[in-house]
Amino acid sequence: MTSGYLWLKAIHLVFVASWFAALFYLPRIFVNLATVPADSHAERERLLLMGRKLYRFGNLLMLIGLALGLWLWLGWGAGRFAGTGWLHAKLLLVVGAIGYQHVCRAHLRRFERLENTRTHRWFRVFNEVTVLLFAAIVILAVVKPF
Template identity: 65%
Template sequence: MDTLYLGVKTLHIIFIASWFAGLFYLPRILVNLAMVAPDSHAERERLLLMARKLQRFATLLMVVALASGLWLWLGYSVWRGPGNGWLHAKLALVVAVIGFHHVNARLLRQFEHAANRRSHVWFRVYNEVSVLLFAAIVTLVVFKPF
């Protein structure tokens, strides 16, 4: 195998895992924000600061993860050949993950503007979306079912 290919693939896996760490944790911060008492300004500001920093960092991780994935896809023609239906399904899920990332940013902006109307229970359920997306993507990559 080409050393550059393996290096890019390694970089891609590292940044995907790191990006998902942010996608796992930011909704958890949103759960905590939804539970903050209205008169607890210091706690709210601390959680908002944490969430903002994590969202910015996760965005940088996303950019590198997507760039390295695009490099693999276009530069090494990993999409060509028979039996690559799993890759198309994976790419559809990647689009969903990007959407989830942007929904996180929108939800954070709602908290920043004191416009959140969802309960902590809703955020607890929402928190599981990233886990389901991650599990589906890993399953497709490992098993390549079609």
């Protein structure tokens, strides 16, 4: 492996980990939003602002991470793993993480329209999905178990 490949891979991992940090925290904001009293407009607006900014920042991190991953795959020959099961599983989980990001946006919109019907407990469980996704993606990428 060349030095350039390793640098690109490291930068890719930094952006993916940063994207997931946003995905770890955004549902925590939802937990807090779900517990805000109806008459606490300032707190609700502050949390919504935080959620909007974090979602946008997470989207940027996601796009850069995906672009770097595509560059690794197409430009540096990482595509040679295309016939291996671990890569298919990893890519499927990445698609799941992208979907999770979009589901978070849908929840944020519901909070903005005062239409949320989920409890703070539901969002606590929802928040754990990202931990499982991240762990599985890292294990597949590093260990390459199959």
